[in-house]
Amino acid sequence: MKFIHPILVSSFLLVVGFAKADETPAPWSLEDCINHxxxxxxxxxxxxxxxxxAGNQYTQSRYELYPNLNAGSSHRITRGRTTDQVxxxxxxxxxxxxxxxVGSSTPLFEGFARRNTIERNQSDWQAALKDVDRARNxxxxxxxxxxxxxLFDKELLEAAKRQYEVVEQQMQRTRRLVDAGSVPQGNYLEMRSLVARxxxxxxxxxxxxxxxxxDLAQALDLEVVEGFDIQEPVLDELSGAELVERADVLEYAINNMPQIAASExxxxxxxxDVEIAKGRMLPTLSFEMGWGTNYVSVKDFENPSFGNQFxxxxxxxxxxxxxxxxxxxxxxxxxxENAHLGVKNARFELDRxxxxxxKEIQQAYADAEAAFRQYLASQTAVESYQxxxxxxxxxxxxxxLNPVDYNVAKTELMKxxxxxxxxKYSYxxxxxxxxxxQGNPIEL
Known part of the structure; x- marks a missing residue:
């Protein structure tokens, strides 16, 4: 029995350890982040x-074509003097x-206002849907x-860690040289300060x-950010052939981007709205029909029955x-006139x-070309500095070489x-x- 307790404790700790390991959240991919x-x-x-x-407004405008139907009742008590004719x-x-x-009415002609209102509300609804697409984009x-x-910060960190390992190895080597009397003590002190930096x-x-x-976790509206991390995908080699013709990008974007469709x-x-406003200058014709009845009861007088009066x-x-x-x-x-001004303003907004x-596509294209040129130049520079x-x-x-010149060379390589x-990441x-x-999904 003495061996049971330690075995149970060890098993429990092992299970807890696996449970904690399972609680570690998996790294997020770019697709996971965007979907979330x-x-x-x-x-x-x-x-x-x-x-x-906006969709409800459009649906209601279609219902406005139907006749209405209303029913009601009222009751009134009257007290006062009157003339007894008998x-x-x-x-x-x-x-x-x-x-x-009970009554019903329906418009027969209103200058086509209701039909135009339906089409206008449908356009407003489609514009609102495109606004959602733009916000998602x-x-x-x-x-x-x-x-x-x-990814940029992580790769920069890895480069710094590699530099740290190299400098630390040099510091240890300098320490051995100092102990052997080959170099002065100052070299070791300078290397140690370099390691500290x-x-x-x-x-x-x-x-x-x-x-x-x-920043990314907050953009995702995560309630718990502890342990949040992302996947580090293997990126394809960059050759510059990934860039397509600027005119092709612009043509597709003009025809498919939601902000353009919303403005249209x-x-x-x-x-x-112009047609609706013109319709208000025309005569309107409506049809109505109804039915009614009443019942009157006078106190201290003989009154016909409710059914007969009804x-x-x-x-x-x-x-x-x-x-x-x-x-x-x-x-x-x-x-x-105001509706015509609204049309002009809408055209200006579409052109804007x-x-x-x-401009955004031109800027992105110019930035991409500049970033790729810098990528090629800095790649050559890295090889040279290495x-x-x-x-x-x-x-x-x-x-x-003294530690100061060594530090200058290391700093230039790090830069x-x-x-x-x-x-690379800018490109x-x-x-x-x-x-x-171009309409392609964002993937890495």
Missing amino acids: ALEHNLSIKQQSLNAEY NLRIVDITSNTTNFY DLALNITALYLQI ESLNITQLENSVALSLL HRLSSSEL RDNANSYVGLNLAIPVFNRFQARTGV QKQQLR ESFRYTEKRFDVGL AESDFIQA ILRLKILEFY
Whole structure:
């Protein structure tokens, strides 16, 4: 029995250890991040509610074509004096009157206002749906930029760690040379301070990674950010052939981007506003029909029964209503003029959206070309500085170079690597933006 307790404790600790290991969240891919953001982002949800509201407006405008049907009843108690026509005297009476009615009406002609309103509300609804698509696109691009920023910070951190290992090895070697009396003590002290600076640089870069991860986690609206991390995909070799013709990107974007489609729908809506305003200058004709009856009861008098009065007092009506606008202080004409101004403004907005999209694509293309040129140049620079640094290390190893010159060579190599990494991820981001404008999904 003495051996049972330790065995149980060990088994329990082993199970707990596996459970904690299982609790570690899996790294997120870019696709995971984009899908989660699109599903949980509150701004997207609010934008979707606006689209749903516009859809309800469109549906209701279609219902407005149907006739209405209303029924009601009223009851009135009257007290006061009246003339008794039989006995020719003034008497005090109390009467109860109950009315019942059912009525219906429908427009026959309103200057095509209802039909145009249906088409306008449909255009507004489609524009609202495109606004949702645009918000989703903007969010996806923002998530992609944050994701690539993390990859950039992580790769920069790995480069710094490699530099730290090299410098630490040199510090240990310098220590042995000092102990052997081959180099002065100052060389070791300078190398130790260099190692300290490299350690500080690593700490700063680790903080940058942590802050970049926090930015992405907050963009994803995660409630718990502890343990959040992303996958580090293997990126394809960059050759510059990934860039497509600028005209092809622009043509596709103009024809397919939601911000352009939304502006086109709003232009159609404003053109229909003109037709609606013109319709207010035309006569309107409506049809109505109804049925009603009442029941009257006078206190202290003999009253016919409810059934007889309900039947005998029944009446019905059928009619047409014609309204002809003659003079309404120029309200209709002013409404038409304002609607025309709305059309001009909608055209300006469509042109502005196309102009802005064209500028965004031109800027992204120019940035991509510049980033790729910098990528090639910094790649060559890294190779050159690596070769130079290897030569510097050999000279430092035999005592032909002091720690100060060694630090200068190491710093230049680190800067070249940093420029290379920055150019690479800058090019990838612009490339993904251009691919997105072509209608391709964002993937790494």
